[in-house]
Amino acid sequence: MLRVMGLMSGTSLDGVDVAVIETDGEQIRAFGPSLTMPYGEEVRDAVRLVLGADAPTPQTERAGRLLTQAHRDAIAALFADHPGLRPADVDAIGFHGQTITHRPQRRFTWQIGDGAWLARATGRPVVADFRSADVAAGGQGAPLVPVYHQALVRRAVDGGGLRLPVAVLNIGGVANVTWIGADGTLLAFDTGPGNAPLDDWLRQHGSLPFDRDGEISRAGTVDQARIGQFLSSSYFSIKPPKSLDRNDFLSNIASGLSLADGAATLAWACAAAIAAAVRAMPQPPMAWFVCGGGAKNTTIINNIERISNISVEKCPAEWVGDMVEAQAFGFLAARSLRGLPLSFPTTTGVPAPLCGGRLFAP
Ligand SMILES: Nc1ncnc2c1ncn2[C@@H]1O[C@H](COP(=O)(O)OP(=O)(O)OP(=O)(O)O)[C@@H](O)[C@H]1O
Numbered sequence: 072m073l074r075v076m077g078l079m080s081g082t083s084l085d086g087v088d089v090a091v092i093e094t095d096g097e098q099i100r101a102f103g104p105s106l107t108m109p110y111g112e113e114v115r116d117a118v119r120l121v122l123g124a125d126a127p128t129p130q131t132e133r134a135g136r137l138l139t140q141a142h143r144d145a146i147a148a149l150f151a152d153h154p155g156l157r158p159a160d161v162d163a164i165g166f167h168g169q170t171i172t173h174r175p176q177r178r179f180t181w182q183i184g185d186g187a188w189l190a191r192a193t194g195r196p197v198v199a200d201f202r203s204a205d206v207a208a209g210g211q212g213a214p215l216v217p218v219y220h221q222a223l224v225r226r227a228v229d230g231g232g233l234r235l236p237v238a239v240l241n242i243g244g245v246a247n248v249t250w251i252g253a254d255g256t257l258l259a260f261d262t263g264p265g266n267a268p269l270d271d272w273l274r275q276h277g278s279l280p281f282d283r284d285g286e287i288s289r290a291g292t293v294d295q296a297r298i299g300q301f302l303s304s305s306y307f308s309i310k311p312p313k314s315l316d317r318n319d320f321l322s323n324i325a326s327g328l329s330l331a332d333g334a335a336t337l338a339w340a341c342a343a344a345i346a347a348a349v350r351a352m353p354q355p356p357m358a359w360f361v362c363g364g365g366a367k368n369t370t371i372i373n374n375i376e377r378i379s380n381i382s383v384e385k386c387p388a389e390w391v392g393d394m395v396e397a398q399a400f401g402f403l404a405a406r407s408l409r410g411l412p413l414s415f416p417t418t419t420g421v422p423a424p425l426c427g428g429r430l431f432a433p
Pocket residue numbers: 079080081082083084085241242243244245246265266267270281282283284285362363364365367368369393396
């Protein structure tokens with residue numbers, strides 16, 4: 072068993088999640104401490120400036136440097152909060168970096184962040200660059216979390232009380248789903264926009280970072296004509312596996328609406344895209360389990376239940392919903408070190424199960 076630390080900086084650009092787990096890359100033995108360190112405006116602005124970049128520039132260098140330093144600071148904060156855990160107790164760090172551009176159809180995906188620098192700064196082996204090998208082999212490069220969702224679900228099934236098939240949702244900036252069948256079959260893909268268009272809408276029109284607890288979207292009226300238009304996007308008829316970049320769906324479906332009606336329409340759009348995902352599954356899931364920050368948006372959660380007619384169940388407490396992605400990159404680091412596959416034909420569309428990640432020694 073390894074003790075690994077996973078680091079995730081997701082598409083919502085809210086901060087770095089750090090989580091420790093004990094695993095051999097197949098089973099999860101224990102969950103360790105975790106924390107979120109929000110980004111300061113300097114890092115967030117530097118990253119926003121380079122979203123969509125496809126070649127290195129002084130701006131991408133700067134964003135990568137600030138981002139990596141913020142990850143080092145988040146790691147230091149975790150050790151400071153947990154003096155019983157020393158750096159030497161961590162066998163490896165899984166460092167996702169920050170996706171700034173994701174164009175798998177051009178075999179291009181770019182996560183900024185300097186794995187070599189982080190390995191030197193922490194004195195620990197770092198596994199980074201998780202998506203490139205998959206994209207180079209013709210896969211979508213995302214989602215990569217499904218194999219970890221599978222391990223979580225297996226543990227919960229063994230513990231009793233969870234019946235298959237289930238669907239584990241991650242609602243971050245973009246939303247993705249992992250369907251797990253009774254025989255362990257995996258099917259995974261990005262369902263559509265998550266919180267990103269809603270966050271952008273509230274930032275631009277309400278000077279708010281996000282729709283806390285779904286309060287603003289709850290107060291508005293959904294514009295169903297715009298939802299109809301949104302659901303006619305070709306993305307929803309593409310067969311999975313499929314993946315998205317943060318800004319593939321922008322907040323312009325809300326243009327001209329009031330703050331609350333725009334928020335209500337965007338929160339419905341996120342849920343309608345999730346409900347539409349059931350059509351691609353071999354069987355409807357018995358329940359949704361929702362991770363990621365969007366799990367706290369009760370409007371989105373209620374909408375998912377209403378549109379899909381499938382209940383959203385509480386995740387087992389040990390999962391720590393906000394930390395699942397960070398835990399996953401620790402798990403993927405362990406798999407990478409053991410040469411186990413990270414992606415599969417049914418999760419990224421890669422032709423055969425494939426390992427990935429690049430190891431940086433300290
Ligand atoms: N209390 C809350 N109420 C409503 N929404 C919330 C709350 N807390 C967080 N969120 C939403 O969750 C988002 C952050 O989610 P998360 O950290 O899972 O995303 P991410 O990891 O950056 O994205 P991705 O999974 O796409 O890479 C915020 O931007 C916000 O929209």
